[in-house]
Amino acid sequence: MKKALALFLVLALALTAVSAGFAQDDLSGELEIFSWWAGDEGPALEALITLFNEQNPNVEVINATVTGGSGVNARAVLKTRMLGGDAPDSFQVHAGEELTGTWVVAGRMADLTTLYQEQGWMEAFPADLLDLLTYEGGIYSVPVNIHRSNVMWYNPATVESLGIAVPATMDEFLAACPAIQEAGITPLVVGEAWTVNHLWESVALGVLGAEGWNGIWTGETDPAGAEMVQVFETFGQVLACSNLAEDAAGLSWQQAIDKVVAGEAAFNIMGDWAAGYMTTTLGLEPGVGFGYAPTPGAVGTFMWLSDSFGLPVDAANQANTLAWLSLLGSVDGQNAFNPLKGSIPANVNAVAAAPDLYNAYLQSAAADWSSNALVGSLVHGAAANERFMGDFNQVMEIYLSSGSAEAAASAMAAICLQSGACGSSM
């Protein structure tokens, strides 16, 4: 009798051990992914989900996208849900201060440092990137892609017919303006409000340099100082070379690019999703149908933004989410997502593993990613928290209404104070 019991116990234990082993490899349940990707960006996310399903066939992935221009609806829904205690398992968020200043300081995200160490990502992601992802020693999200903010796009045919060189510094750009205007072409095309903000950060980077730019967020650059005034003054000169006064507010960024392609404008400064638009929707070839260069004054500097996913502390399916995050940061995951999205992997090993997936522009961007100085974008959530980003619109409006660089700079100092984004919070 005792022997039978002992045998039974041993078998039971063995079975438990074995099934525990199975449970490790065989995740089940649900995984809710919250994002604002749809339309042209949908396929990239779906490719990732397909890959995830291959690896974890028993997990049901719920693709909860909420669209509406660059996440504006998604944010409302996400915040409402998080406040109500109904967190999705993982949500898309811009890596850097948008995540840190909104969710990490609020204690809502789980520390992923262990995951990073397990996966060897401390070496696979550039140090400058890891710096901005780290808050008080912990890392809270996995970047799935990298977009570049400071790219200047042009039509090679237009540039050739104008007989100018692509400007490498702000001075060169401003010097070339009059000639371009005389030829009846808009030197620089901008679109609606946020694209003007986007232009500002490239101009600021060009005037301040990488160190000066980083200094804004660490407190070393005085937001009301002479340098910032200089930034706004240069910005004003750049705007004078643009279509801001004519029809900018009604143009989407795609329509602005359309003008470059059509030869009505010479240059446009926009993030490199423009490359995706030009290659996929317009069917142009990088380098042939359109040209690209770092923005004037920022050659050798890569201003990045990144979509990333994290693990909310009260997510319902933690194990599944960790599996998702592991896939996101891996070479396979990044190579499944990025070619379709038109961005480059954050993981420096990914492009080398499968270079054929990436077109000429993306390859050159990836090369820059590994070699340039990296700074975070303000407009796209890397460098400053949401409060600052929102208030920055006020600063821009003050500048555009009054034309006074001093007023703008002192407003800059005021919002730095209000949002706490310009201290040494790293």
Added chain:
Amino acid sequence: MYSQRDRAVAFLMLMPSIALIGIFVYGFILQTINTSLLDWGTNPIANPPLSANVVKSYVGGANYSAIMTDLLEFSFRNSLVNTFFFTLFFVGGCVLVGLFLALLLDQKIVGEAFFRTVFLFPMSLSFVVTGTIWRWMLQPGGGINILPTFIPTLEPIMFKWMSSRQTWLGFEWAQVPTFLTYVGLAILAFLAVNYALSGKRSPLIYVIVAAVVLLTVWLAGWWDYVWLPLDTPEAEPSIAPKGFNAALIGVIIAAVWQMSGYTMAMFLAGIRGVPEEMREAARVDGCSTFGVYRHVVLPQLNPIILSAMIVLGHISLKIFDLVFAMAGPDNAQTIVPGILVYTEGFRENAFSKASSIAMIMLSLVAVIIVPYLWTQLRDEK
């Protein structure tokens, strides 16, 4: 006449609706008022607004005074000005266009059903759809602006619609309290004369007291505490000029296009409600067609005009979808409080500020609606 038991039943039948409204309207309003008195979201670093352990302490009216007097909060003040002009032209436009269309349709015409459907159908669209369509049509480089070019020798229109930074009828924010005081005193004087002439003592006393209070507030300079950016009031006019922003014109056109069918329908119903005998009688008396309209039909339409103004007015005060779709949330020339509540609350996590803006929106609506409701229901008794 009716039995006690039936009256009790009637009362009970109302209760579910009252309870639901009590929770979903008043309960939530109280919650919003409560939030507006907190400092939730004021300090994103020290007290992160989205934290599960956020500390919400009462700060009384600090949020309200901040949005009225902080130099950096000029967006809110501009949004009030925009709402004023938008309401004025939207309501006026719908009433005038609707009346005109109704008068046209009142003539016995062939195909009235067709025309009526054409004018009514924009009402069936959502503001989002309307905004998207009109945004496309009013882009400076295309759409409406290039329409004249189809006629040879005509130049395209150069108006920038929502991109325009032009402002007409400019005024200074600091002058508004004085202006409001004048208007208030004028209204009170008019009421005072009315009450005095009709011998109503007690309302007259209320009016006189109100006038004295208003005069005191104005002369003692107390308006300044709630109205002006105390630090640098001179800066406001240059960084945030106030006036009728030309960029609103596109939004007004889209809104009038959408809602004039509604006013047209109401006016048509009202016009048709005038008994034919009255019109006959007027015609027999020698009135021309115009005269019949002017003296017989239009006076009957006053309650309709008022009702339309109320409904349209409240839509205009809450407007969000249309402006969002047409001009986006970041167009400073077309900013309205509805959009600000959204961006402050959900983009910047400044929930207390958003709640205070929402409460001001509600108060503005109340200022119009409550007196109207009161006079309506008092008259009916």
Added chain:
Amino acid sequence: MITDSVWRRTTSQVVLYVILILLAVVFLTPVYMVLITSFKHPETINLATSWNLPETVYWQSYLEVLEEFGPRIRNSIVLVVVATLLSSMMGSLNGYVFAKWRVPGQRILFPIMLFGMFIPYQAILIPLFEFMNAIDLYGGLPGLILIHTVYGLPITTLIFRNFYVDIPNEMLEASAIDGAGFFRMYREIVFPLSIPGFVVVIIWQFTQIWNEFLFAVTLTPNVASQPITVGLAQLAGGEAVKWNLPMAGAVVAALPPLLVYIILGRYFIRGLLAGSVKG
């Protein structure tokens, strides 16, 4: 023989029709724009040629739209039908009570109800969400139905009450003498007369609920329970907008309310005429 007055009448008739046709053209211009854009291939859409007819008719947009909208159409229909029915029935009863029965406190209760029409929805979004979550109705169609019913009550009550005020009290007094109570009076007298009122209410509520977006996007995060307004926003989403899709989506989304208006338009006016117009 053409007399002076005949000539004058003819001219004024001609002028009248010309004005009407011009106005109709103006009103229909956006429709033209939406239709032609919805049939264009995305690559051919740009500002300079926005007025031109499509070179080749591109049906793909509509197929994509219907695919995107698919399950959501069912949700929208269920939502609109149920919420409209509930809010109009309750509104009718409320209007009946306010118009014909002297209940205690009605002079306060009625304005209190009406005021609910005027709240800006952004103001109560977060408390609303928290409440719906607390009563476990967040995320599904029933919750959305509840919300639309409640927020439809003030306007339906108003319309019906104004409508019923016109019913002569003598009719109800006569049946009271006959021994009729609250419900019998409603069933036998009031309800049969309510048809124009119901038409106005149904048209109004149908349009409002069918087109509502903010609550839909916040409270129904899953496709399984989302109405089509969310689907419409999904079409215009992302960084790159292919205008043919939102335009096609707008056409499809606008069809049901449009049909309602075309078919019931004259009843709408008759309903307004019958008394809901006042006050």
